[in-house]
Every structure is written in structure tokens, then in C-alpha cells.
Amino acid sequence: MLSTRRKSNTRQMKNLGEPSMSSEHIPTELLYNIFLMLNREEIEKCQLVTSRWKDLIDTNSPILPLYLFHEMCITREIFMIRERGGQAMKLSHGDRLDLQIIRSLKNVVFERYIWSEWTRSSVAEEMTKKLAKESGGSIKTIEFYGNGLYDEYQQVLENYVQASKVHLKLMRTELKQLFTKNNFAQLSTPPSRICIDCRDPLNAKVLLDFMKSGNDASRFTLILGTPRTDLVHFYGNLVQLFKESGNPEKFSRHIQLVGRDHGLFYSTSRTIFDNGIVTCTRKDEENRVVYQIDRKDGWVLIVAFQKDITESEDEDLIMNYKIELIVLKK
Amino acid sequence: MATESANGVSSPELNERDVVITTNDNRNFTVKIGVARVSKTINNMIQDLGESLDLSSGIPLPNVDGPIFEKVLEWCEEHKNAPEIKVEQDPHTRERKWFTMTEWEEEYFRKFLSHLWDLAMAANYLEIPSLYYYTCQKLAERIKGRTPEQIREMFGIEDDLTEEEKAEIRRTNVWCTY
Numbered sequence: 001m002l003s004t005r006r007k008s009n010t011r012q013m014k015n016l017g018e019p020s021m022s023s024e025h026i027p028t029e030l031l032y033n034i035f036l037m038l039n040r041e042e043i044e045k046c047q048l049v050t051s052r053w054k055d056l057i058d059t060n061s062p063i064l065p066l067y068l069f070h071e072m073c074i075t076r077e078i079f080m081i082r083e084r085g086g087q088a089m090k091l092s093h094g095d096r097l098d099l100q101i102i103r104s105l106k107n108v109v110f111e112r113y114i115w116s117e118w119t120r121s122s123v124a125e126e127m128t129k130k131l132a133k134e135s136g137g138s139i140k141t142i143e144f145y146g147n148g149l150y151d152e153y154q155q156v157l158e159n160y161v162q163a164s165k166v167h168l169k170l171m172r173t174e175l176k177q178l179f180t181k182n183n184f185a186q187l188s189t190p191p192s193r194i195c196i197d198c199r200d201p202l203n204a205k206v207l208l209d210f211m212k213s214g215n216d217a218s219r220f221t222l223i224l225g226t227p228r229t230d231l232v233h234f235y236g237n238l239v240q241l242f243k244e245s246g247n248p249e250k251f252s253r254h255i256q257l258v259g260r261d262h263g264l265f266y267s268t269s270r271t272i273f274d275n276g277i278v279t280c281t282r283k284d285e286e287n288r289v290v291y292q293i294d295r296k297d298g299w300v301l302i303v304a305f306q307k308d309i310t311e312s313e314d315e316d317l318i319m320n321y322k323i324e325l326i327v328l329k330k
Numbered sequence: 331m332a333t334e335s336a337n338g339v340s341s342p343e344l345n346e347r348d349v350v351i352t353t354n355d356n357r358n359f360t361v362k363i364g365v366a367r368v369s370k371t372i373n374n375m376i377q378d379l380g381e382s383l384d385l386s387s388g389i390p391l392p393n394v395d396g397p398i399f400e401k402v403l404e405w406c407e408e409h410k411n412a413p414e415i416k417v418e419q420d421p422h423t424r425e426r427k428w429f430t431m432t433e434w435e436e437e438y439f440r441k442f443l444s445h446l447w448d449l450a451m452a453a454n455y456l457e458i459p460s461l462y463y464y465t466c467q468k469l470a471e472r473i474k475g476r477t478p479e480q481i482r483e484m485f486g487i488e489d490d491l492t493e494e495e496k497a498e499i500r501r502t503n504v505w506c507t508y
Contacts, residue, residue: 030450030466036419036426037470044503048478051490054499065425109422140422164422 350388357396368406370457
């Protein structure tokens with residue numbers, strides 16, 4: 001290939017071309033800008049090319065791209081680190097955990113970090129802190145299945161890791177704690193999205209009170225489940241809030257309601273119709289039925305209904321319904 | 331006041347005028363100012379010279395040779411009206427986002443595949459961000475998926491690491507599969 005190219009460029013060939021470009025002449029800045037376009041795996045590979053590349057990568061390691069792992073999961077017995085492709089590294093708690101491996105994790109970012117309720121054991125807690133401290137990894141999403149662990153979780157988040165999105169599955173008491181303290185706002189780098197999974201419908205009241213009191217809940221995505229009649233009322237109140245609030249984004253940008261009771265979803269949609277002026281109804285690209293409520297000042301509330309059919313283990317068909325409320329500024 | 335000088339920066343008339351640029355192998359290129367200005371370095375020179383700019387005696391470029399400048403000019407001609415490129419990165423992994431190239435740009439790099447290093451260095455000196463970052467991406471593309479051995483061969487790089495050093499790199503990078 002090279003020879004044909006040479007023929008087509010007749011002038012001054014001796015100064016040109018890859019083979020004549022010895023690697024010492026390549027400016028450091030140029031190499032650095034190339035490495036920035038590669039993922040961590042490729043960068044580590046480049047260390048094996050030549051000592052100059054190796055040294056450059058060593059020196060700049062803290063500012064070069066990070067390793068991306070799909071998830072890190074802490075359970076009672078083991079914790080597991082999974083690569084995007086699915087390859088998992090399982091590590092046991094206690095002495096068997098090799099510090100060398102933890103230290104090697106300093107250049108990683110976890111897409112998901114899961115603390116299950118089993119993490120309750122003090123060993124696991126210790127392990128999490130150690131891991132977080134030693135690795136200094138950054139975490140995109142933290143999923144926290146709380147069971148009275150809220151304070152410890154807060155501590156880990158504050159002292160060791162950063163997350164842009166936090167997914168919380170909380171007990172009612174913890175939810176109260178979350179809203180009364182609202183201490184996410186005090187973190188040096190507060191998460192931009194906090195996803196709260198509160199399947200207990202009584203939580204809805206706590207949330208509504210929080211929003212009504214004028215607190216900023218714009219960072220929260222709420223997931224509500226197991227709908228009951230009082231949730232229909234809750235949704236009605238939300239639509240009311242949307243219509244009245246000066247800055248409706250403040251009461252949450254995204255609310256999801258999931259469940260299996262079709263009748264309830266029917267009545268929820270009716271509540272929304274009764275409360276708001278639905279501007280248009282359509283089906284969107286995900287085949288959801290979408291109702292849209294436009295405010296004169298540009299705010300839009302989108303209410304999307306979705307029906308999912310899944311097969312259970314004993315091959316029964318299960319209907320799942322999902323309603324989403326999304327607040328947007330046009 | 332009719333600005334005949336290069337101070338009338340945005341003057342479309344001036345962009346249509348020719349300037350002579352001399353590369354380090356004493357080759358003269360007659361280029362429309364509007365095209366030459368894609369290079370911030372040349373644009374600064376034109377602005378700095380202001381009134382005293384003599385368009386015919388030329389601007390010297392001591393760090394670029396003719397054959398490469400010719401290729402760079404092709405890029406400038408195509409990109410004379412292009413907006414400034416945006417360099418973005420993933421906030422978590424810090425990985426630079428890859429640019430989407432036009433068919434013309436892809437063809438340009440196919441044509442000059444064996445001159446990527448020279449193009450990148452010229453683009454760096456001439457301050458042409460689009461050409462610089464796009465060439466970096468092309469070089470990254472060449473590195474991606476190739477073994478260290480293939481990379482050395484492709485770029486004519488000498489293997490100066492001992493087997494022990496390589497083993498140490500593999501040991502510290504526990505996830506490295508190469």
C-alpha cells in the first residue's frame with residue numbers, strides 16, 4: 001500500500017511517511033491527545049509499546065481516561081466487579097481480598113455500585129470503605145438498598161466516592177431522614193440525579209409534603225410502586241402542583257409509577273384528565289401512550305402510559321403497567 | 331475608512347485577496363487570506379503585521395515543509411467556513427468523544443494515511459484545531475485493536491522494553507489483556 005501512495009506523491013518523498021517518523025520526534029502533547037481518545041484498556045496496552053509511551057502514561061495516569069466497569073456489587077459473602085462485557089471478578093471478604101487488586105482499581109469508574117441490604121455486616125462495611133478509599137474510583141450510579149444503613153451510606157458518599165446518580169431503595173424512616181436532612185445538597189459534588197425507589201405508598205405523602213414545603217426536589221427521580229387508591233390521589237395532587245407552582249421543576253423532574261393493577265392506571269389517567277388540560281395525546285417512539293399538558297409559560301408535563309408483558313418462571317404472562325410523569329421546559 | 335490592511339479582520343474583501351506563504355523548503359504558496367486564516371497562527375501573523383503586511387513578499391513558515399503544507403491547505407480550503415470544533419469528554423471516564431467526520435474528511439485521511447504524524451504536528455504548529463484533533467482521532471483509530479507489536483511496526487517504533495519490564499506492566503495493570 002505504501003508504495004502506491006509514494007508514487008502518487010512525487011515531491012520530497014524522503015521527508016514524509018510513517019516509517020521515517022521516529023518516535024522521539026513526536027511531541028509529548030500530541031501523544032497525550034491521542035491517548036485521551038482511547039479507553040483505559042487501550043492506554044494500558046500502549047504502555048507495552050515503548051518506554052517513552054510507558055513513562056508518559058505513568059506520569060499522566062491520573063488525568064487519562066479511566067477504566068469503565070459495569071458494576072461493583074457488594075453482598076454479604078463476596079463482592080463482585082463486572083466488566084461491561086460481563087466478565088466478572090469475584091472477591092471474597094476478609095483477608096483473602098488482595099490489596100494489590102484494590103490499588104489497581106484506582107483508575108476505574110463503575111457504572112453501577114450496588115450495596116445490598118446484606119451489606120449490613122460490619123465486615124462488608126469495612127470492606128466498602130477500604131475499597132472506596134484505596135481505589136479512589138469514581139462511580140456513575142450508586143444503588144443503595146437500605147435497611148437502616150443510610151448514615152453509613154452517606155459517610156461513604158461524602159468521604160470516598162463521587163456519584164452523579166444515586167439510586168435509593170429506602171424504608172419509610174430513611175426516606176423521612178433523607179428529606180428532613182436533605183444532606184445531598186451539602187456534598188461537595190452533589191449527585192445530579194437522585195432516584196428514589198419508594199414502593200411503600202405511604203412514602204408518597206412524605207414526598208408530597210416535602211415538595212409542597214417549597215424544597216427543591218428537581219434532582220430527584222421518584223419511583224413509586226404497588227399502586228393503591230391513595231396514589232391516584234397523589235398523582236392528582238402532583239398534576240395540581242404542576243399547574244400551580246411557579247417553577248414546577250422544583251417538585252421533581254421525573255416520577256415513575258409501576259404496578260400491575262390495570263384499573264388503577266385507568267383511574268389515574270382519568271384523574272390526570274380531570275385535573276389538567278391535556279393538550280395532545282399521541283404514541284411515542286417507545287410505543288407509549290403520551291398525554292401532554294402545556295403551560296403558557298413553556299413548561300410541559302408529559303404523562304406516559306406503558307404496558308409491558310413479561311413471562312414469569314412458571315410461564316404465566318404478567319402485565320406490568322408503568323406511568324411516567326416528566327416535567328420539561330420547552 | 332477603507333481598510334486595505336489586514337486590520338479589517340472580518341472584511342470579506344480581504345478574505346478574497348491573496349497572500350504568499352513561504353515554507354521552510356523555500357516554496358511559495360499563493361493562498362486566499364480567507365483560506366490561510368483557518369490557521370490561527372497565520373491569522374495572528376496577518377493581524378500582527380497589520381498595515382505593514384506586504385501581501386506579495388509573503389509570510390514565512392519555518393516549521394512546515396511544502397509537501398505537508400500543500401496537504402494542510404487542502405484541509406483549510408474545505409474548512410474555511412467551518413465552525414470551531416467542540417472537544418468534549420465523558421465526565422466520568424474522561425474519554426474524549428469521537429468526532430463524526432464527513433465523507434470528505436474520511437477521504438482526506440484515507441489519502442494521507444501515511445502522513446498522519448506530520449499532519450498532526452503541522453496542525454499543532456499552525457493551530458488548526460479541527461485538523462489537529464481529527465488527526466489525533468485517526469491515529470487513535472490506528473492504535474485501537476492492534477497489538478503493541480503491530481503498533482511498533484506500523485509507526486516504526488523501536489522496542490526498547492525488556493521482557494521483565496513488560497511483565498511488570500502486565501502485572502500492575504491487572505485488567506490488561508495484552
